[in-house]
Amino acid sequence: MTDKEILDLYHDGQQQRAFNEIVRNYSERLYWHVRSLVCSHEDTDDLLQDIFVKVWTALPSFRGEAQFYTWLYRIATNVALNFLGKQKVRAALSFESLADSQVKKIEDDPWFNGNELELQLSKAIQKLPQKQKAVFCLRYYQELSYEEISEIMGSSVGALKASYHFAYEKIKKELKDNFSD
Amino acid sequence: MKEIKNTFNVPEGYFDQLQKRLEAIPSQHPEVRTPAVTVPLWTRVKPYVALAACMVMAFFVGNYFLGRNQSPSETELRLQEYYYMADLIPVTNPYAIYDDAPMDLYVPESSSEDDVVEYLISSGTSVDYIAYLLNE
Numbered sequence: 432m433t434d435k436e437i438l439d440l441y442h443d444g445q446q447q448r449a450f451n452e453i454v455r456n457y458s459e460r461l462y463w464h465v466r467s468l469v470c471s472h473e474d475t476d477d478l479l480q481d482i483f484v485k486v487w488t489a490l491p492s493f494r495g496e497a498q499f500y501t502w503l504y505r506i507a508t509n510v511a512l513n514f515l516g517k518q519k520v521r522a523a524l525s526f527e528s529l530a531d532s533q534v535k536k537i538e539d540d541p542w543f544n545g546n547e548l549e550l551q552l553s554k555a556i557q558k559l560p561q562k563q564k565a566v567f568c569l570r571y572y573q574e575l576s577y578e579e580i581s582e583i584m585g586s587s588v589g590a591l592k593a594s595y596h597f598a599y600e601k602i603k604k605e606l607k608d609n610f611s612d
Numbered sequence: 613m614k615e616i617k618n619t620f621n622v623p624e625g626y627f628d629q630l631q632k633r634l635e636a637i638p639s640q641h642p643e644v645r646t647p648a649v650t651v652p653l654w655t656r657v658k659p660y661v662a663l664a665a666c667m668v669m670a671f672f673v674g675n676y677f678l679g680r681n682q683s684p685s686e687t688e689l690r691l692q693e694y695y696y697m698a699d700l701i702p703v704t705n706p707y708a709i710y711d712d713a714p715m716d717l718y719v720p721e722s723s724s725e726d727d728v729v730e731y732l733i734s735s736g737t738s739v740d741y742i743a744y745l746l747n748e
Contacts, residue, residue, distance in 0.1 A: 447638050454634045459627050466620055476630070483634045487641055545619035553619060 432456070434499035441490060450487060457500070458483070460573075461507045467568040468511040469518075470536045470557065478514055482507045501582040504575075508565050508583055515561050533557035548606075555605035559598050566591055567598040 432440075432452045441449035461482060466475045485506050493502060519529040534554045537543060543550070556564060562584070569580045570591075577588045577595075584591065725746075732742050 450638055451635050454631050458630055458634055462622075462627070462630070472620070472622060479630065480633070480637075483637055484641060487637050540620070542621040542623075543619065544621045549619045 438493075438495070438499065446490075450490070453486065453503070454483065457503055461503065464504065464568065464573055465507055465511045467556070467572050468508075468565060469514060470533055470540065470553070472540070472542050474514065478507075478510055482510050485510065497582045498579070501579055504569070504573075504579075504583045505585075508569070512561050512565060530558040551606055551609050552602065555602040555609075558605065559601060563594050563598045566594045567602075570595050 437449050437452045437456075440452070458479065462475060462479055465478050465482070466472070469475055469478065486503060489506070493499070497505075515529065518532065522529045522532040525532075534557055537550065537553050537557065543553075545553070556567060559567060566580060566584065566586075569575050569583060570577075575583070577591050580586075580591050581588050586594070729742060729746070732745070733739075
């Protein structure tokens with residue numbers, strides 16, 4: 432079912448059915464997006480519950496100014512970034528940086544299944560500043576266009592291109608340093 | 613979407629269970645599901661404008677009625693009389709106001725040098741100038 436059909440279904444009064452379609456179409460995609468930001472399966476699972484509760488309560492106010500899927504991604508990205516903000520404070524109380532705590536999560540993750548390069552890539556991504564990380568993951572993993580990311584992040588296309596470029600350079604340097612050792 | 617799925621695994625059957633859990637959300641949050649209605653700005657502001665107008669009216673009406681009925685108090689009348697009389701009190705002889713003779717016909721029998729000095733001092737003439745006049 433397309434987004435337009437889902438919204439028509441919702442406005443026709445079949446709200447539960449429309450919501451089920453949204454869950455069917457987007458739960459996995461949003462899972463992987465949030466997972467790329469927060470790393471942990473358990474945290475992602477908790478956050479997805481919050482995200483879809485927000486989607487359900489905010490659906491009546493969706494006006495269609497943006498694309499439906501960019502609106503969903505925006506909610507998911509904001510929830511994930513807020514979570515990471517709280518994690519940063521928690522890490523600081525343990526005299527640790529958020530990046531280090533996230534890297535530790537990847538190393539201890541029983542669900543990590545990648546090779547050495549993917550491990551180093553994931554760690555390098557976690558060392559990026561939060562918004563840069565979000566832009567990178569939306570572009571690299573979700574393969575969204577800059578225009579779509581602009582709707583999600585509320586930044587200009589130019590700023591996003593710059594952000595992605597800096598993130599890319601940092602990751603490249605990090606991987607070079609790790610593999611040249 | 614790039615294959616991040618190859619980097620991370622999920623428990624078997626996770627996404628099916630996830631869907632079932634998420635589909636239960638509407639029953640757990642049964643708020644009224646009516647689309648939001650846009651309320652025009654004027655409709656939202658109207659009650660506050662009406663309240664402000666009532667307060668302004670009440671202020672002016674109250675001011676009018678309270679001002680009309682109020683007569684000067686006894687203290688205010690005494691003060692007014694004091695200020696009127698103050699202009700009539702001659703500097704050289706403050707108690708002259710209590711004499712029966714009209715003030716403008718009062719002529720001192722003689723004006724001593726002391727009276728003159730006292731007058732000059734009270735009129736703000738500098739001491740140096742007074743000394744100069746006395747020495748002339």
